[in-house]
Amino acid sequence: MSPARSIFSRFVVAAILLATVTVLGLWLVTERTIDAALNESGREAVDVDLAGLADIYASGGEIDLVQRIEDRLALRPADGSAPHYLLMRPDGVRLAGDLEVWPDLDAAISERGTIAIGHRSRAHARSTRLAPDAWLLVAHEVDPATALKGGVRTVFLVGGSILVLVVAMLGKLSADRLKRRIARINRLLSHPDELASMPELPRQGRDEIDELAANSAQAILRIRGLLEAHRDTTDRLAHEIRTPLTHLDARLVKALETRPDEQVTARLTEARGEIRRLVGMLESLLDIAWSKARFSDRSTLEPVDMSALVTNMCELYADSAEDAGLSLEWDVKPGIVMDGEEAQLGRLLANLLDNALKYVPTGGTVRVTLHDGPVLVVADDGPGIAEADRSRIFERFQRGPDAEGGEGRPGAGLGLALASAIAQRHSMVLECLPSETGAMFQLRREAP
Amino acid sequence: MDGLNILYIEDDAHTATQVRDIALSRGDHLHWESDGASGLRKAGQEKFDVIILDRMLGDFDGLKILSRLRESGVDTPVLMLSALGRTSDRAEGLDAGADDYLGKPFEAAELMARVNALHRRASGSVHSAVILYGAFECHLKARTAFRENRHLALSPREFELFHYFMENAGEVVTREMLLRDVWNMSFDPQTNVVDVNIGRLRRKLEDGFATPALETVWGTGFRLLAGN
Numbered sequence: 070m071s072p073a074r075s076i077f078s079r080f081v082v083a084a085i086l087l088a089t090v091t092v093l094g095l096w097l098v099t100e101r102t103i104d105a106a107l108n109e110s111g112r113e114a115v116d117v118d119l120a121g122l123a124d125i126y127a128s129g130g131e132i133d134l135v136q137r138i139e140d141r142l143a144l145r146p147a148d149g150s151a152p153h154y155l156l157m158r159p160d161g162v163r164l165a166g167d168l169e170v171w172p173d174l175d176a177a178i179s180e181r182g183t184i185a186i187g188h189r190s191r192a193h194a195r196s197t198r199l200a201p202d203a204w205l206l207v208a209h210e211v212d213p214a215t216a217l218k219g220g221v222r223t224v225f226l227v228g229g230s231i232l233v234l235v236v237a238m239l240g241k242l243s244a245d246r247l248k249r250r251i252a253r254i255n256r257l258l259s260h261p262d263e264l265a266s267m268p269e270l271p272r273q274g275r276d277e278i279d280e281l282a283a284n285s286a287q288a289i290l291r292i293r294g295l296l297e298a299h300r301d302t303t304d305r306l307a308h309e310i311r312t313p314l315t316h317l318d319a320r321l322v323k324a325l326e327t328r329p330d331e332q333v334t335a336r337l338t339e340a341r342g343e344i345r346r347l348v349g350m351l352e353s354l355l356d357i358a359w360s361k362a363r364f365s366d367r368s369t370l371e372p373v374d375m376s377a378l379v380t381n382m383c384e385l386y387a388d389s390a391e392d393a394g395l396s397l398e399w400d401v402k403p404g405i406v407m408d409g410e411e412a413q414l415g416r417l418l419a420n421l422l423d424n425a426l427k428y429v430p431t432g433g434t435v436r437v438t439l440h441d442g443p444v445l446v447v448a449d450d451g452p453g454i455a456e457a458d459r460s461r462i463f464e465r466f467q468r469g470p471d472a473e474g475g476e477g478r479p480g481a482g483l484g485l486a487l488a489s490a491i492a493q494r495h496s497m498v499l500e501c502l503p504s505e506t507g508a509m510f511q512l513r514r515e516a517p
Numbered sequence: 518m519d520g521l522n523i524l525y526i527e528d529d530a531h532t533a534t535q536v537r538d539i540a541l542s543r544g545d546h547l548h549w550e551s552d553g554a555s556g557l558r559k560a561g562q563e564k565f566d567v568i569i570l571d572r573m574l575g576d577f578d579g580l581k582i583l584s585r586l587r588e589s590g591v592d593t594p595v596l597m598l599s600a601l602g603r604t605s606d607r608a609e610g611l612d613a614g615a616d617d618y619l620g621k622p623f624e625a626a627e628l629m630a631r632v633n634a635l636h637r638r639a640s641g642s643v644h645s646a647v648i649l650y651g652a653f654e655c656h657l658k659a660r661t662a663f664r665e666n667r668h669l670a671l672s673p674r675e676f677e678l679f680h681y682f683m684e685n686a687g688e689v690v691t692r693e694m695l696l697r698d699v700w701n702m703s704f705d706p707q708t709n710v711v712d713v714n715i716g717r718l719r720r721k722l723e724d725g726f727a728t729p730a731l732e733t734v735w736g737t738g739f740r741l742l743a744g745n
Contacts, residue, residue, distance in 0.1 A: 304573065304601055307600055307601050307602070307603070308573050308600040308601065311600035311602070311620070311621050311622065312529060312532075312600055312621065314621075314622055315529075315531075315532055315600070315621040315622040315623075316531050316532070317622075318622035319531065319532070319535045319622070322625070338735070341736070344622060345622075345736070348602065348620070348622065352602050352603050352604075352620075355603050356603050356604055356605070359603060359605055377701075381700050381701060381702060382702075384674060384700070385696075385700050385702075385706075385710050385711075385714065386710055388710075388713045388714050388716075388717050389708075389709070389710045389713040389714075392713050392716075410604075410605070410608065411703060411704075412604045412605075412607065412608050412702075412703045412704035413604055413605070413704075415702055415703075415704050415706070416604055416704055416706070419704075419706035419708070419710075423706070423708050
């Protein structure tokens, strides 16, 4: 499986993204908190400064206040939050301070706010009316706290990177471990034959995955047991039927060796033919049972060159079709390969071709096409199959309506049933499609 | 061909007697072992031309015997003769290392044709540019065929069939051998498709000649005759 589709790769990527987003979020919250704390502290500093100057005005009067404002302006505070002052008359006459213009703050209500200082800086400010003819404005520039924020950023960058790295490594380790455990279960399910050779079967254990592995192993063992029992039964059945038939056939051969008269020879030969017909029917029935028992089991399938197989089969059947007065045409796209059992897929196509050759009247055409998918179509321009019979024909011992009595159309009615069972064994569907010109059989993959 | 030295591992005495009679009538020497363990031991002790192995033995599965033989370095060609004749059984037998697989009941001629073919394959027949047999000539490079010096117009597939018969001249060639070696198919469609193809070849080989070229062996296959 490609890493992009692996649930574990996605799990690791999600953990990394989550860690990154968490670190970024924490960093933003920290910056906001620092800003809020600095603003609050700035506003408090302005209030303290204003209160001090108001006391000076109350105790020393205007002259003393002007002097103190000039003293404070002469000092540059170490933290860089430079103070600004404006003492003025309500009519706009400036008495002291470095600010030229009274901002949009109402001194009567001691309004506070943030004002612009020049083009670059901003300051926390508060105004007050010291006396009816004296307004005072105190402003402290907002401390950008560049160094503090830079430090915090560095801490988050380094710490965050380490955290993301650790999350990624832990995520990958956990994901790899989970992946190995899930891969083991997948291997069990896709290669059930290896279960028997495992030194230790998965046991019920620590967590849900152990439980899943143990349950999967038990289920596979049960299915394998059933399959083996089925196989054993059918093998024994075949053996017990074929062995006496072999003996019977040998006796018929012995009888033929005595050179009996023509009529007896014909009867004995006919009896040998019947034995072969019985054996053929037995094989088909067992093949159907075995194919159905291994329904969708892909563990023993191998790549089969379908294009070569279909072409070979068509070439093999071309002469038979011509002898029957039919035209066999094929359109096979080269290079089509699928996982399968070659002999069974060949048997499937052989049965479809046999069916067509049996029922299409002289002068007809049988067309075989193989295209991507793979999609195999065997279509003819014969009498076709009635809608009501289209699903019934895949049942065992069902024969075409014209085959009653079997004269000239031999067969036990197992061909299409076997073809259908082989299709199912390959996770494919064999269906008889409606057609205006005759019968049309299509083999395609099951819809996902 | 001189008589072959054949080892037959089979627990069914009736079938074993039948096969032994067939082999002896051809001048072959057949050694029969009635269980898997004795068969394995014998195969390791003595050199045989071909081993015929039953698949379902009382003590051993024939597939296990086969894998043990191969593991121990015995590379004698093995024909698996079995009452299990399903397509999947054949594929399993061949996958396990059998060189050929024949289901029961079988034709004596088919069994022996296959034994001969296995022995020929194992001993490595020499391929020359021209194969001669009776009145027939097969020129491999030019891919041309002649009977009594008269050119036979064969299609590419018919030439392959003719070539195969020439390589097995005088021997019975089974339908399964033809399907496997000419059409590259590991299964028998169990219809008369091979017979129809052979019928066409037969007409081309016999057209204008008084004597037959191909003989049909009932229930088994075909044999190329000398044609003169």
